[in-house]
Amino acid sequence: MIKKFTFIFFTFILLCFCENGRIIYKGEGIFSFEELTVEMWIKFNFDPNEKTDKVWIPKGSILNFEIPEEKTIFSISCGLKAGRKGEEDSRCYLRIGFCIEGKEIPYPVLIDCSNFSNNWHHIAILWQEGKKLTIYIDGNEILKSSLQEKIKKDFVGKSKLIIGTPLVWFYENQIEIDEIRISSIARKKEELSIYKNIIDPYVLFYENFENIKEENGEIFTEPYIVSIESKGKYKIENGKIVEGKFGKGYLFSK
Amino acid sequence: MRKFFILFLICSFFSFSYVKKYEEIEKDEFITYRYPVIRIPYVEKKPVIDGIVDKEEWGNFALLSPLISLQTGKMVDGIGNIYAGYDNENIYFAFQFGRPTYAGEPIAGDEPLNVWADDCIEFFIRPIFGEKWEYSFVGNVKSIYEEGKRTHSTDKKWKIKWNFKARKTDFGWEGEMEIPLKDIGIEKIEKGKVIEIAPTNNQKSPVVMQSCWTYLRDWFSHYDFGYLILGDKIPSIRILKVGEIDKNQIGVLIEISNFTDKKFNYDIEIFLYKPLLEGLNYFKFVDETSNPLGAQAEVEPETEAKDVICEVMKKLEVIKEYRKSIEIGENSSVRIPFLYDFEGKGDFVIYYKIKDKNENKIIASSAIPFEKKLPLTIKIIPYILSKGILETTVEYSKLKIDENFNIEISLIDDGKTLKKLEKKVDIENQKSIFEIPVKDLIPKSYKIKCQIKDEDKIKGEIEEIYNIPPIPEWWDNKFGYPEVYDVVPEPWKPMEKKKNGFSVWNREIIFDEINEIKSIKNSGKEMLTGPIRLNFEFSDPFEFGRTECIESKKTKITYKKEFKNEKLKGKIILENEFDGFMKYTLLIEPKEKIEIKNLLFEIPLKREIAEYYQRGSVGTPSSYHESLKDHKDYGKIPEKGFKLPFVEEIWIGNEEMGIEYVCETDQNFSNLNDKEVVEVKVDGKNVILKINFVNKPKVIEKPITYQWAIIPTPVKPMNKEFLHNLYLTQSGFSIEKTLDKIPETTFRFIDAIVEGGANAFCQWAWNNPESVWNIDFGAPGYRPTEENKKREKLFREIIDYAHKKGIKWVIIYAIWNTYPDWPNLKNYWEETALYPLLPGFGAYMYCPQKPFSDWYIYTLKETIEKLNIDGVYLDSSAHPRLCTNIHHGCGYIDEDGKVHGTYPIFATREFHKRIYFLFHGGLKKNGLVYAHNSHFIYACIESFVDVHHCGEGSTLTRDILIPKFYGYPFGIPVSFTRWNNPVYPETRMNSWRFVLQCDSTIKSHPSMIISKNIFPEYKGFGREYYIKLGYDTKGEVVYKIWQLYKKFDFENSIWIPNWKIEKYAKVEDPDIWICMHLNKGKEAIVVVSSFKDENFDGFIEFNWKEMGFEYPKFKIIDWIIDQEIKPEEKGVKLNVKEKLFRVFYISKD
Structure with a gap:
């Protein structure tokens, strides 16, 4: 019993401080809860057909936008979830969640991605009018819905965008990512970056991991950021630069 | 001389001084501290003027700095956006105006010449710099617009052709404008051309509040207009946010969007000022400062801006400044967040200036005073x-x-x-x-x-x-209450008061000497084995007074009994209604602290009656969703009985009769064990239903009330017409999209469904232009719009035609929601909603407490009168939904401060009673209230429906047939809804095997009954297709069943369910069920259903003699496949496909 406890304890400590990757960008001016498109290419480094009988097993954290002072978070992650019949019904989901001023918006959006192969997939999350959500996977509309509550329409001040693992995360982050683009409008289908990959005046943030530099043993990236005060290089904490969808990409786990 | 001097003083007092404006603003850039400037881009793609300010569409237009309140001189709260751009022909504007959340609709008339009196945008454009006239372009939310030329009044005879469209939004309203440049005197486009503008939100409601892009010291102050400069193909400047950025930051967020393929270099300056004087109105101060000698002196009419602003700056403290030169790349954007940490409240001024570095031209500039409020x-x-x-x-x-x-x-x-x-x-x-x-x-x-x-x-x-809005006309209406007129609706009869009790249809209630119910005779049979006891005990003994009958009407008889001791008084009121409903109210009023030692209610029933049970939701959680976790159960009462926590409803009975108990709330219950509040005790020949309101002593010092009710079932005589001769089909009538006529196919459709056997039609609520009924899903009437007036007229014509052709009942889908934006409901909708709010179909779930039901009944009454409908389809209304809306009578907060929802059972009952009465004596007779409720029959509520329509998605299992699906013990015909849909566990054909065993049918769709031979254009398979399939899981038999039922003499027949069939038919296999309608010796309908997973091939024994037939002098036809079956002396050899059935018609030769 003591041995088991010790093993769990140290695994816990290890995982807390394990070398999951992240990049923390300044978020000022690059997010609006009125209208937005968030796109990226992701690849699972785990088997999405893996089963569980648990309510939720996180497998990867992809992106978090946080306004710490207001306890507001928007997050995209993925994991495994048991269904009504337990392990038999277990599926792999992409989870899009909102926590506004400390309160979680009920019913985070879950997109079944059990049929994802271990190849690159394009994800696009659009919303409009503060509550209408549309999700595309590989250019196909998968979900169109409305959140129960309208998220406050606001251009946020002090905030951060975390690509990869949040500061507190107890699991291995088994995702590779590339071509992250955030736009200030809800893109039409034909304008999604799966079809058209350009910087235009609607792009607020674009990270393709092509602008990588090494300095004093640390690795930095310099994305396209619309906010003039946020331009510059950002440290890549842990993880690994790998072959991405186009050119280089980023694997969150070592 | 003196008189002249005084006159001069008076004139001087009323003369203003101005910051001097130059057409070329770079001559004195300090002008921008008083007047805003925007250089707008030349755009390649013109916007579509449809009233929708699409973000992408207006993405490359300039977004001006926010509007300034003309009352306060500060930036408005909420949204005040103006977009601008131009091309060779037109100048384009879009606007978005916020309105407070409590505000009603913007005032908007239909008369263009009166649009100035509405909530409107007034857009002043002065194309010639410095002139003392301007053009005025005005429009309202209904897209009614006008124009004029203004000096000191507006000349509305001035006309041009321009374009305006607007619409209501959830934040207020928005719109778009397109104005031809040449029509406002700009024949030739010159880059750098200055136009002075004052776009104004002229809000009249809920309060008068004007705001403008530039601060106008008075309404006719031409001088105070801002600068709009026609730029080249340049980046657009967009002031995204000013003032409070978040709770602890103030500042501004500027975006420069470059849709061109050139780079630009801009110098940015931003200053944040704090006025040193409390309550400073910045613009007024600037204007006053431009008149340094005061009103009493001779003054220059205009003062150089740089001089004025230098003085103004002495009263402003610079908190933060920002200066930067930036490059904006081709086809990209830059955002400049200027943020300052600040908690608390205060007045500030933000000033920004953006200049093209190379051309030394101002692109955008403005001073914006704003207030940071304390965050409440x-x-x-x-x-x-x-x-x-x-x-x-x-x-x-x-x-x-x-x-x-x-x-x-x-x-x-x-x-x-x-x-x-x-x-x-x-x-x-x-x-x-x-x-x-x-x-x-x-x-x-x-x-x-x-x-x-x-x-x-x-x-x-x-x-x-x-x-505060006026009280609406529908509030507190008395429509639909039979008690108001003391009229007993069909089919009940008036209550009869007897010496020791009373009687209603089919039931007699007798009281004993202490006025407890000692006998309930139901269909002539005694239900009880002893009196129904209401026992309660306090810490001190008390005395009862005598029982009085305080009300005796045809619709209601009420008794009251008081009790008291030195420390308390109280009363028990028993209200009895014409359908057998008996509602108890126990009120205890302590004079000081007392203890309730116990309070229990017991109904002792005969064991043969208490065979089955069904029960509703457990507990009183804080939301409807939570209440669904455990909200129903059914089955046979086990020999050991069972115990339950608080439940809102429980019915106990058998295939003929039963008794239902209901209770809305567990407030004031006090129990030793929360899991043993309701007990069903089986004790030899008794089954006792026991409700423990209090079995753990409870101390009270304030008055408390307990309320519950019982109703013996069946509640009314089974309506045989609806049970066997209601041939209902459900779909929608079509009209032309133009709403001006009914296509000929609609009439042919009616003819075809009548030919197919239908005598009832349910019009669904579709949200499409061809729909004749409500695009507002579930509304009891049309939303008052011009389109709906047309729909109403056509629908009435269709209903009249349907009636003429033999459709006896046209019913409409008419309940789901309450509507926050319904014209006569929107000011009160929160009082009508279920709490917590449950959104659905663009509106919210309702609660049937008084505000909603008053509005609903009022609206439905109008609909009945206008359309002459014969009934309604009520979706899920009969099952009370848990609600926490304390203000309208639901929910409570317990001693620990926890919110509990309660079940509005009595309000739901009253609501259905009113609807029922409208169709059964109030406005119409022999109407059809078709209640879709996939839970069990809720007797005290569905007493007031004509059909219990169930089965949606249900698993149809035999062991719960009686408590859940069988109408006889309740007196209510049952029909099923089943579709061939992956959600369902089986197909319609499989379901028929069960449904027929309940003496029920499945609602049809027109495609199942219409003949393609008669109506070939009909888009659906048609009945011929289904008939051909016969007993196939993809088949459909409703047409054939209807034909059989129409032929059969139900009046002179008896119904024999499977559990009573032994005398007439037998089969070894328990998974083969047989039921029968028998007109002894003349005809019979026999249904053999298989609940087996494989085909049945066997022999069914029939006792022909008992059935009144003399072998072999009768014929057996399989009605579904039109095949004669040869009987044998003792029965028939039969095969039945797995999970299907056979239907025979037997007739004497």
């Missing part, structure tokens, strides 16, 4: 009808508070405080809720002001204007 938010929900209050929630989570702070709320009329409430702040919840009484106030606008104080120091405050 206020939300007002009216409960004017239910409770005469405004529930006002003030939230202060963003404010640092101390537990000693007080929060004060006042209702003010014209400066006079009418109501004031005060309490300590709630540290834990960070909000306070007030109930401001408004019952005695006249409908008009009031100010609600809230302050958080630390003794006398204000730490936070907020004000809001609230418009």
Whole structure:
């Protein structure tokens, strides 16, 4: 019993401080809860057909936008979830969640991605009018819905965008990512970056991991950021630069 | 001379001085501290003027700095956006104006020449710099617009052709404008051309409030217009946010969007100022400063801006400044966030200037005064009808508070405080809720002001204007109440008071000497084995008074019995209604602290009656969703009986009769074991239903009430017409999209469904242009619009035609929601909604307490009168949904402060009673209330429906057939809804095997009954297709069943369910069920159903003699496949496919 406890304890400590990757960008001016498109290419480094009988097993954290002072978070992650019949019904989901001023918006959006192969997939999350959500996977509309509550329409001040693992995360982050683009409008289908990959005046943030530099043993990236005060290089904490969808990409786990 | 001097003084006093404006603004850039400037881009793609300000469409247009209130001289709260751009032909503007959440619809008429009196945009454009006239372009939310030329009044004879479209939005309204340049005198486009503009939100409601892009010192102040400069193909400047960026930051966020393929270099300057004088109105101060010698002196009419602003700056402190040169790349954007950390409240001025570095031209500049308020938010929900209050929630989570702070709320009329409430702040919840009484106030606008104080120091405050609406005409209407007229609706008979009790249809209630119910005779049979006991005990003995009959009408008989001792008094009221409903109210009023030792209610039933049970939701959680976790159960009563926590409903009975108990709330219950509140005890020949209201002593010092009810079933005589001769088909009638006529195919459709056997039609609510009924899903009437008036007229024509052709009942889908935007409901909708709010189909789930039901009945009554409909399809209304809306009579907060929902059973019953009465004696007779309810039959509510329509998605299992699906013990015909849909566990054909065993049918769709031979254009398979399939899981037999039922003489037949069939038919296999309608010796309908997973091939024994037939002098036809079956002396050899059935018609030769 003591041995088991010790093993769990140290695994816990290890995982807390394990070398999951992240990049923390300044978020000022690059997010609006009125209208937005968030796109990226992701690849699972785990088997999405893996089963569980648990309510939720996180497998990867992809992106978090946080306004710490207001306890507001928007997050995209993925994991495994048991269904009504337990392990038999277990599926792999992409989870899009909102926590506004400390309160979680009920019913985070879950997109079944059990049929994802271990190849690159394009994800696009659009919303409009503060509550209408549309999700595309590989250019196909998968979900169109409305959140129960309208998220406050606001251009946020002090905030951060975390690509990869949040500061507190107890699991291995088994995702590779590339071509992250955030736009200030809800893109039409034909304008999604799966079809058209350009910087235009609607792009607020674009990270393709092509602008990588090494300095004093640390690795930095310099994305396209619309906010003039946020331009510059950002440290890549842990993880690994790998072959991405186009050119280089980023694997969150070592 | 003296007179002349005085006259001069007077004239001087009224003369203003101005900051001097130059057409070329770079001559004195300080002008921009008073007048805003925007250089707008030349755009390649013109916008579509459709009223929708699409973000992408207006993405490359300039977004001007926010509007300034002409009342306060500060930036408006909420949204005030103006977009601008131009091309070779037109200048384009879009606008977005916010309105407070409590505000009603913008005032908007239909007459263009009166549009100035509406809530409108007034866009002033002065194309010639410095002239003393301008053009005025005005429009309202209905897209009614006009134009004029203004000097000191507006000449409306001036006309041009321009384009305007607007629409209502959830934040207020928005719109788009397209104005031809040449028509405002700009024949030739010159880059750098200066046009002066003053786009204004001229808001008239809920209060008059004007705001403009530039500060106008008065309405005719031509001089104060801002600068709009026609730029080249340049980046657009977009002022995204000014003022409070978040709770602890102020500043500005500027975006420069470059849609060109050139780079640009801009110099950016931003300053944040804090006025040194408290309460400084910045623009007024600038204007006053431009007149340094004061009104009494001779003054220059214009003063150089740089001189004025230098003086102004002495009264402003620079808090933060920003200077930067930036490059904007081709086809990209840059955002400049200028942020300053600041907590607390205060007045500030932000000034920005963007200049093209290379051309040394100002691109955009403005000074924007704003107020950072202390972060309180206020939300007002009216409960004017239910409770005469405004529930006002003030939230202060963003404010640092101390537990000693007080929060004060006042209702003010014209400066006079009418109501004031005060309490300590709630540290834990960070909000306070007030109930401001408004019952005695006249409908008009009031100010609600809230302050958080630390003794006398204000730490936070907020004000809001609230418009108390007038009481609506539908409130408190008496439509649909049979008690009001004391008219007993069909099919019941008037109540009869007897010496020791009373009687209603089919039931007699007798009281004993202590006036407890000692006997319930139901269909002539005694249900009870002893009296129904209501036992309660206090710490001290008490005495009962005598029982009085306090009301005796045809519809209602009420008894009252009082009790008392030295420490308390109380009463029991028993209200009995014409359908057998008996409602108990126990009121206990202590004079001092007393203890209730116990309180229990017992119904002892005969064992042979108490065979089955069904029960509703467990507990009183805090939301409807939670209540669904355990909300139903059915089955046979086990020999050991069972115990339950609090349940809102339980019915106990057998295939003929039963008794239902209901209770809305567990408030004031006190139990030793929360899991043993309801007991069903089996004790030899008795089954006792016991409700433990209190079995753990409870101390009270204030009055408390317990309320519950029982109803013996069946509640009314089974309506045989609806049971066997209702041939209902469901779909929708079509009209032309233009709403001006009915296509010929609609009439042919009616002919075809009549030919197919239908005598009832259910019109669904589709949201499509061809639909004749409501695009507002579930509404009891048409929303008052011009399109709906046309629909109504056509629908009436269709209904008249259907009636003429033999459709006896045309019913409409008519319940689901309450509507926040319905014209005569929107001011009160929160009082009508289920809480917590449950959104659905663009609206919210309703609660049938009085506000909603009054509105609904009022609207439905109008619909019946206008359309002559014969009934309604009620979707899921018969099952009471848990609600926490305390103000309209639901929910409660327990001693620990926890919110509990309650089940509005009595309100749901009253609601259905009213609907029922409208169709059964009130407005119409022999109507059809078709209630879709996939739960069990809720007897005390569905007493007031004509058909219980069930089975949606249900698993149809035999062991719960009687308690869940069988109509006879309740007196209510049952019909099923089943579709061939992956959600269902089986196909319709599989379901028929079960449904027929319930003496029921499955609702049809027209495609199942219409003949393609007669109506070939009909888009559906048609009945021929299904008939051909016969007994196939993809088949459909409703047409054939209807034909059989029409032929059969049900009047002279008996119904023999499977559990009574042994005398007439037998089969070894328990998974083969047989049931029968038998007209002895003449005809019979026999259904053999297989509940097996494989085909059955066997022999069914029939006792022909018992059935009245002489072998072999009768014929057996398989009705579905039109095949004769050869009988044998003892029965028939038969095969039945797995999970299917056979239907025979037997007739004498």
